[in-house]
Amino acid sequence: MSSVAVLRLPLSVDLAGFVKLLQRMQVPHRVSEDAGEQVLWVPDAISEDVRVLYQRFPAGDPDHQLDIPAQQATKRPGFVQQLRHSPMTALVLLLSMIVGAVTMLGENLQAMSWLTFLQFQVVGEYIHFTSLADSLAAGQWWRLVTPMLIHFGILHLAMNGMWYWELGRRIEMRQGSINLLGLTLLFSLVSNYAQYYFGGPGLFGGLSGVLYGLLGHCWIYQWLSPNPVYHLPRGVLVMMLVWLLLCLSGLVSMIGFGEIANAAHVGGLVAGCLTGLLGGLYNRRKQAL
Known part of the structure; x- marks a missing residue:
């Protein structure tokens, strides 16, 4: 499954909260740096959903407003993927x-x-x-x-x-x-x-x-x-x-x-x-x- 750059943000923007939200939702992702920007990569199939999610929760979900089932706890990437x-x-x-x-x-x-x-x-x-x-x-x-x-x-x-x-x-x-x-x-x-x-x-x-x-x-x-x-x-x-x-x-x-x-x-x-x-x-x- 190919990945696309769903967000390109200045390095001063703190993505930590949003990244934690993606981890809670088990959304495959990675963050890299390119040309002085931080880039969020996600699978192409869900890129539009992630964009909408960021518009609603740019700081993540620290107060756990979203009802995410317990079984969707953070899942670390597999060893081969790492x-x-x-x-x-x-x-x-x-x-x-x-x-x-x-x-x-x-x-x-x-x-x-x-x-x-x-x-x-x-x-x-x-x-x-x-x-x-x-x-x-x-x-x-x-x-x-x-x-x-x-x-x-x-x-x-x-x-x-x-x-x-x-x-x-x-x-x-x-x-x-x-x-x-x-x-x-x-x-x-x-x-x-x-x-x-x-x-x-x-x-x-x-x-x-x-x-x-x-x-x-x-x-x-x-x-x-x-x-x-x-x-x-x-x-x-x-x-x-x-x-x-x-x-x-x-x-x-x-x-x-x-x-x-x-x-x-x-x-x-x-x-x-x-x-x-x-x-x-x-x-x-x-x-x-």
């Missing part, structure tokens, strides 16, 4: 799982040595790192970003994967797959280098630096250029920022979570806030023209 709309998000997670399997979640040091920020060799009980300059001179530029695919333990991979799935899909839906890939690589580069610069040579990895970049991007972008796709529940934002502070305090490491790449988290967050600032201001300017 994958179809989020191919880049799925690809990054797939690569992380493949790398997790090959490296045995940090146990296979030989496999890890191809993806770590610094190349290393194990001599006896010691690890000898090659300098960054020597690695780059040898053409191993991929090392600047590939540590994001390395994870140490199933919990590490599962938690990072869950949050990347949540945040990555938002950016891919609004800004497209190429922009998500670019932001992911940028945040990986910044967070990895920050961890190396402030923490020195060492084994570090994971998507967490990228996640804080995506969080900062959505947070500031949404603040400057509101859109329901980027609207994060306040509890999610507070929880991740509190977790960052706990990690910085050293408490998380003390209770047995291992060493935390704090510099990577902070570096990713700062980079994400900056890209969110630039993107949000750009969209506000387009909207004003």
